[in-house]
Every structure is written in structure tokens, then in C-alpha cells.
Amino acid sequence: MPHRTVFFVSDGTGITAETFGNSILAQFPTQPRHVRRPFIDSIEKARQVVDEINRTFEREGKRPIVFATLVNEAVRDTLQADDCKGLVMDMFRTFVEPLEAEFGVKSNHRVGRFSDVSKSHEYTERIEAINFALAHDDGQSARNLDIADVILVGVSRSGKTPTSLYLAMQHGIKAANYPLIPEDFERNELPSSLAPYKPKCFGLTIDPARLAQIRHERRPGSRYAALENCRQEVRDAEAMMRRAGIPWLSSTHKSIEEIATTILRDIQPERLVY
Amino acid sequence: MPHRTVFFVSDGTGITAETFGNSILAQFPTQPRHVRRPFIDSIEKARQVVDEINRTFEREGKRPIVFATLVNEAVRDTLQADDCKGLVMDMFRTFVEPLEAEFGVKSNHRVGRFSDVSKSHEYTERIEAINFALAHDDGQSARNLDIADVILVGVSRSGKTPTSLYLAMQHGIKAANYPLIPEDFERNELPSSLAPYKPKCFGLTIDPARLAQIRHERRPGSRYAALENCRQEVRDAEAMMRRAGIPWLSSTHKSIEEIATTILRDIQPERLVY
Incomplete structure (x- = not known):
């Protein structure tokens, strides 16, 4: 062309x-x-x-x-x-x-989504949601999980962080994210701080080979990135989510937009009904 | 209606x-x-x-x-x-x-922006840019500033973090952000690690009253949030940016989208020419 x-x-x-x-x-x-x-x-x-x-x-x-x-x-x-x-x-x-x-009315010729952001409730909510996602990234804080709209769970590097930031930025949704780590698999149950919030938990999984590739870029040659370890973690995490009855999807071939849309469709957070 | x-x-x-x-x-x-x-x-x-x-x-x-x-x-x-x-x-x-x-051709009826994200170069760049923004938030790391497309500077809570995340998510732009703090004002010069990268620095400022309000939500009653302190920091930061010849704008009444668009228009990062 x-x-x-x-x-x-x-x-x-x-x-x-x-x-x-x-x-x-x-x-x-x-x-x-x-x-x-x-x-x-x-x-x-x-x-x-x-x-x-x-x-x-x-x-x-x-x-x-x-x-x-x-x-x-x-x-x-x-x-x-x-x-x-x-x-x-x-x-x-x-x-x-x-x-x-x-x-039956004339349009008001308004430019842009927010005429003055400092006065917009919707805009303030988005900024608060971004701050919430950052404060609750990677299981940093179990405080305020009660006000989270969504809690993403999954092994390290399965796509939780970009997804929670996207949910905040695009939809004003407060998304915490919580890594599932080998200690959880040994105890064979969800992290206890999540237990009261199961209805708003959503899992991300990922193809082990793709996970190993992503982790190798971060920590080349580590046990963390080893394919066999990735396989084990993914298997354990999927088994745990299945047992806990948490809905989940694979992020391997999906964009953040597609993941976020599926989560919202399945969890239907109250905040979105406006 | x-x-x-x-x-x-x-x-x-x-x-x-x-x-x-x-x-x-x-x-x-x-x-x-x-x-x-x-x-x-x-x-x-x-x-x-x-x-x-x-x-x-x-x-x-x-x-x-x-x-x-x-x-x-x-x-x-x-x-x-x-x-x-x-x-x-x-x-x-x-x-x-x-x-x-x-x-003079038929459309290919492709659904969505990314047909398979794991194969999309553009998508990988966006994820890398998000990771970059997180790693370089709030002056956490002066490493790799050479590969940043944009470096945002400004006082704490002037809007740098959401803007850098938005630049990453929407445009795949690698944006670091660097707070200007009272020590910088005392020394009366830009943080030394920024000096080599002045052409890609962009400043955010904010109305002191609005800044005080935002900071009060974080740390109520602190000196950090006091209006007089906010006034002083904003005045010092604006003077410093003016002296350094760094372009800047006020985030007070602007959305992240508007701030990001203005930055890209003014800085014109090479990465955007595609």
C-alpha cells in the first residue's frame, strides 16, 4: 500500500x-x-x-x-x-x-471529557483509584481491602500490576493486587487477609513458558525464572484458585484492555453502575 | 432530560x-x-x-x-x-x-487493537513503559534515565505519578519522575542526576491552595501540607524551572490526558514518530 x-x-x-x-x-x-x-x-x-x-x-x-x-x-x-x-x-x-x-435538544459544544478536572467527582475518583492501586500493589498493604472494588491474585509477573493500574486509570476502579507465593501453596490456602473478600477476587494465570521468559528478563538465570519452577507455581496457583472458587483467566495472549474488560464483566463492581 | x-x-x-x-x-x-x-x-x-x-x-x-x-x-x-x-x-x-x-482495498475485519498481544511489539513496549514508570517513580532510581523519553519534575503531589503512568499506558512512553524537594531549593539547582537530560525534562506545577488540600488528605495537619509551606515550595520550584529553562505547566485544572498531550506536543519524543 x-x-x-x-x-x-x-x-x-x-x-x-x-x-x-x-x-x-x-x-x-x-x-x-x-x-x-x-x-x-x-x-x-x-x-x-x-x-x-x-x-x-x-x-x-x-x-x-x-x-x-x-x-x-x-x-x-x-x-x-x-x-x-x-x-x-x-x-x-x-x-x-x-x-x-x-x-430534542441542541448539543452544548463542550470540549473534552472534563471541563475542569478540579471540580469533577469522576476525575477525583480516578486519581484516588490510581493511588489505591499503587498503595496496594504486590500485596504491600492489606489495609483498606474492604474498600477495594477488585482484588487481583496470581503468581508474580502474571500481569496483575498493569491490569490494576489500567482499571484505575480507565474506569476509576480501585484494584488491589496480591501475589500468590510458594508459602501460600505450602499452606495450601488463600492468604488469610483475602478470605473475607473472596467475591471480589479475580485470578490471573499465564503460560509457564511465557512466565519464565518474562521473569528471565528481570532476574536472568534465577530459580525464580526457571521453567520448572514457573510450571510448578502456575500449577499450584491454578489449583488453589479452582479450589477457592475464584474466577480466573490466562493473560498470555490478552491485552490489558481485554483482561480488564473481562474482569469487570464477571465481577460487576457496584461502582460501575452509574 | x-x-x-x-x-x-x-x-x-x-x-x-x-x-x-x-x-x-x-x-x-x-x-x-x-x-x-x-x-x-x-x-x-x-x-x-x-x-x-x-x-x-x-x-x-x-x-x-x-x-x-x-x-x-x-x-x-x-x-x-x-x-x-x-x-x-x-x-x-x-x-x-x-x-x-x-x-482501493477491502478492510480486513480485524477485531481489536492487538490480535495477539504476546506477539505485538507495540504492546510489549507499553508494558515495559509501565514497569519503567513504576521503577522510576518519585526519583527512586537515577539509573537508566538515559533511556527515559520524558522526565517529569515538580514538587511532591503535583501530578507527576499519574501522568507518567498515563504516558506509559496510552502511548508506550517511558516517563521517569523526579520530585523537587526543599534540599534542591537550598542548593538552588536542579538535582545533579537530571543535568545531562534537561532537553527531556518537563515540569508540573500546581496552585498552592489545591496542593495543600491534596497533601492534607495524605498527612492532615502536617508542615508538609501547610499552605504557607506549599506556597514556598511552589514558588521555589517555579523559579528553579524558569532558571533552568525547563518547560512547565500547571496541573491544577487539567486532566491527566490534557497534561500528557501537552507534554508530548512540546517534548516530541522520538519514540512517537512512527
Whole structure:
């Protein structure tokens, strides 16, 4: 496929434009060059972006693709002026207009998810959830587990930490994480501090060969990373989760997003019902 | 505004549907009930969602709004069947088809951003970046600062940690963070370990009153949290960053997303040029 440039143009951060644009582009076997143009909140700035799009078109001989999330109509019109050589995918115009008809009200042209974060309850919850995940990483603290929405369990390096941070950052979910270690397997029961909270426990497991590879990067040649040891730990952890009736999944071939989504679907924390 | 239910329906995690849907809904003064239906990858599952949408319509007397990211056409057609009572916003059909025409190729109907994460270079980089942020949080380690993409500096609780985790999670950017502490202000210069890396340093500052509030939640009544102390630290930190020629912004009214976007725009780490 020929070389292409993709612009993400937004009056806010452009995260929405980029997330959405990337999932559309993933449908094609193309590796376009990305150009991000956030905070385009005036006609003048939009005009500069159009000039840049047109220069790109002249240079490459191919229409740049433009994913736009622009709330202000005058700014939007500037980007979609007749002389703009880009193929503009306007995500707002396409979907906001039918909703205005359905709701019977005009949209309020608000830019961004949080107009002023210092006043947003939802935002404060996300930051608190990130702090909670950091304070309860790797079984550091058994305090406040009662206010956790989710407690992730699994052997060391099975993916608990990134998953709990993602749950916090994306969903404002307070996720503690608790490693299952050889001492737990010897005692043959869940860490006692988890016992009262079994309904919000969720397990992560991982293919032993992949685990050994990840651990080798951290501590090359250690017993901790040895394949035989990884096999034993994974086997013991899975047996323990099965006995305790804790739902679990394998993180081996899953992204953090997929793991987090599955956990939320299965645990259904109360906080998410909003 | 009357009560509404919004469905996010996806054959993957639904993160794209939800991110995009929320930014559209933010244009309206509505607080709809959210229903997430991820992993809808068969006609049968789609049919169940349609039944659920229709029951919701019967109960509420208002059309549910449906944000859909479904790659498979048969699944998509099921959701958009004539008997579906929802207002379906089909994000794929709307934008993929014009791109097929522009590129002159058919889309490959790939579900999700990562088809198998264990093989994805981009995904591995994100996980490595998260581990890097954790290992280099709060000036814990001055090792490997040479491989950092960004080094965030600022007084304690100015927003460095969530920002560095977000940069890692969303963009795969390796961000270290380094607190500016009273000892640095007494010596009147940047921590020496940062000196070689000034071009990738970025400062965060914060309104002293807001800082005092945040610190009081952590350590109520401490000198650390006292407004006068916060004022002094912020004043000293801003003076130091100005003298060192480090770009900085105030996190007081900005979300993590906005802070991260501004940093990337200003620092332009090489890693982002892909």
C-alpha cells in the first residue's frame, strides 16, 4: 500500500480521535505516518492545519486521512473547507446531529471529557483509584481491602500490576493486587487477609513458558525464572484458585484492555453502575 | 432530560465504543445509564443484545442509544435489524466504507487493537513503559534515565505519578519522575542526576491552595501540607524551572490526558514518530 499520512485533529487532547481513528485504520494493511494536532480551538489554528494537510498532499501525491473531533462549528467548517485536500472523517458532525434530533435538544459544544478536572467527582475518583492501586500493589498493604472494588491474585509477573493500574486509570476502579507465593501453596490456602473478600477476587494465570521468559528478563538465570519452577507455581496457583472458587483467566495472549474488560464483566463492581 | 439507557456494543473490549460514545454524549446534558456488552462476536450474542435493547425500550418508553464497533458484517446486520428498537450509531460502517474506496482495498475485519498481544511489539513496549514508570517513580532510581523519553519534575503531589503512568499506558512512553524537594531549593539547582537530560525534562506545577488540600488528605495537619509551606515550595520550584529553562505547566485544572498531550506536543519524543 502506498505511503499515507493520517492527521488527528481535535480541540481537546485528541485522545478520542486517535483511539477511534486507530481502530478504523487497524482494518487496513497500512502503516501510516501519524500527525497529532491537539488543542485546535480557533479558526486560525484550523487554517494552519489545513495548510499543513495540503502541503502533505502536494509532497506525497495522496490525500491525507483526517480524523477530527471538533466541537466548534466554525472550526469544523474551516477544516472541511473546499480547498482542504484531506479526506476528513468528522466524528462529531456524523453522530451529534442525529442525537440532537433524538433528544430534542441542541448539543452544548463542550470540549473534552472534563471541563475542569478540579471540580469533577469522576476525575477525583480516578486519581484516588490510581493511588489505591499503587498503595496496594504486590500485596504491600492489606489495609483498606474492604474498600477495594477488585482484588487481583496470581503468581508474580502474571500481569496483575498493569491490569490494576489500567482499571484505575480507565474506569476509576480501585484494584488491589496480591501475589500468590510458594508459602501460600505450602499452606495450601488463600492468604488469610483475602478470605473475607473472596467475591471480589479475580485470578490471573499465564503460560509457564511465557512466565519464565518474562521473569528471565528481570532476574536472568534465577530459580525464580526457571521453567520448572514457573510450571510448578502456575500449577499450584491454578489449583488453589479452582479450589477457592475464584474466577480466573490466562493473560498470555490478552491485552490489558481485554483482561480488564473481562474482569469487570464477571465481577460487576457496584461502582460501575452509574 | 428524560431517563435514557446507552449500550456500548463491541466484538472486542468496547473501549473504543465507550471512549467515543462518551465524548459524543458529553455534548448533551444527560446522565444516561451505561450498559456495556463487550465480546459480542456472534449472531446469536448480537440477537441477545437486541432483545435486551428492546426490553429496555419497552420498560423506559425511550429509544436506547447504541454505540457499536462491530467488525463482522453479519453481526452488525443483526444489531441493525429492522426490529431493533435502539438508535444504533455504527462507528465502523460509517467510516470504514469511505476508506475502502479511498485506499482501493477491502478492510480486513480485524477485531481489536492487538490480535495477539504476546506477539505485538507495540504492546510489549507499553508494558515495559509501565514497569519503567513504576521503577522510576518519585526519583527512586537515577539509573537508566538515559533511556527515559520524558522526565517529569515538580514538587511532591503535583501530578507527576499519574501522568507518567498515563504516558506509559496510552502511548508506550517511558516517563521517569523526579520530585523537587526543599534540599534542591537550598542548593538552588536542579538535582545533579537530571543535568545531562534537561532537553527531556518537563515540569508540573500546581496552585498552592489545591496542593495543600491534596497533601492534607495524605498527612492532615502536617508542615508538609501547610499552605504557607506549599506556597514556598511552589514558588521555589517555579523559579528553579524558569532558571533552568525547563518547560512547565500547571496541573491544577487539567486532566491527566490534557497534561500528557501537552507534554508530548512540546517534548516530541522520538519514540512517537512512527
